[in-house]
Amino acid sequence: MRADQLASVWKRILAYIIDIFIVNSIITRPFNKLMENAIPKKITSFLSLAENFDWKTLIIISLVSGVITILYWAVLEFKIQQTLGSLLLNIKVKSESKKLQFSQLLLRNITKISFVVLLLDSIPVLYSAKKQRYTEKLSKTITVENEK
């Protein structure tokens, strides 16, 4: 049995860009107006900036839209092992051990709740043998080329 070829970093980055575009422009778009309302329309001074942000609203919206973002990846990878971005770049997710479980996919995608957290999670991709993020190592999943 031929070993799976690991997906290149650039393909993975491009796939992520396509997916995050879909998530931001379509899926979480209904939250945009709420976000706008949480940000003051008139900033009287930089000192008032922190006071006039509706922090409660911003945190709640970020959490809810973050969960929906994670579900985009987790549900699609569970159903077809691919998202739209990975389908277009011909890569897919695989479990290292058993059959792919939904809990593995939730864990591997949990850092997509925030770009900064995802960036930190992705550091090992640059040096690890299997090009895995921290959460991919924890969830025992890898991203490979989709052999036809």
Add this chain to the structure above:
Amino acid sequence: MKNKFKTIIIVIILLWLISFFSARLMKNFLEEGVVSNGIAIIPIEGTIMIGEGDGIFEKTISVNKIVEDLERANSNPGIKAVILEINSGGGGVVATREIVKAVKQVKKPVIALIREVGASGAYWIASATDWIIADEMSITGSIGVYSSYLEFSGLLQNYNVTYERLIAGEFKDIGVPYRKLTNEEKNMMQRKLDLIHELFIKEIAENRNLSKEKVTKLADGFFYLGIEAKENGLIDELGGRGEAIAKAEQLGKLKDGNVIVYKEKPSLLDYLNKLQNKAFYSMGRGIGVSLTETENKLEIIA
């Protein structure tokens, strides 16, 4: 491949629907909490203006904020009635009329509660509501229009300063404070003010279901105390917030209404204004006391 695309589209649509309904649910919850039997109190405090004022020496309120609050209350199914809590001496004509229009578009009972002052444009807004309540000593009425300003031509002349008039359009510089108005110009301005005054009277008469003649008699620009306004039909009831809430419950057909005040969070500038106002008040008081107080003391001078 086709099946995969189909799955992706279905998941995207489902997730979008979850987002849509979550956002709707969150909108009401975050802004007012989960409300039922709600009575929204919208404060109208300060001079009514179209844009945001500087707020340094004068408290102002923007039309946009009030109209947004009215629309919010109107669209929230948990809000059953609205109280406009008014403490304003009026403001710009266009600004006032925009609020009047927004009040009339609210499909729920709207009650006006006049606190210290609800005069001129602020009274115009109150008249558009379903019921007006004011304290016996509240200041209201002042159904009139003014456009007065300081004219400095005499002062400039004393300092040998001349106003060089360069215009295209005969009346372009009408109202400029560096020259006197001509009689013709005064008459033209007066006609404009009379037009606005007539419209003001007409709308008050319609809103309050009073005859135009009666309102014209009352519309000499003078203010009325709450007790006088009740007698002449400009308001409906004497009272305060308690009475306003009771009326909102009656007209909104609710029992034990939940009161939600649509208050703007004060910014650092608001706090600084408050401190500044206190400081200026103290300064003024100190100067006044030192000018007016006399000291009587016996002195022996060698």
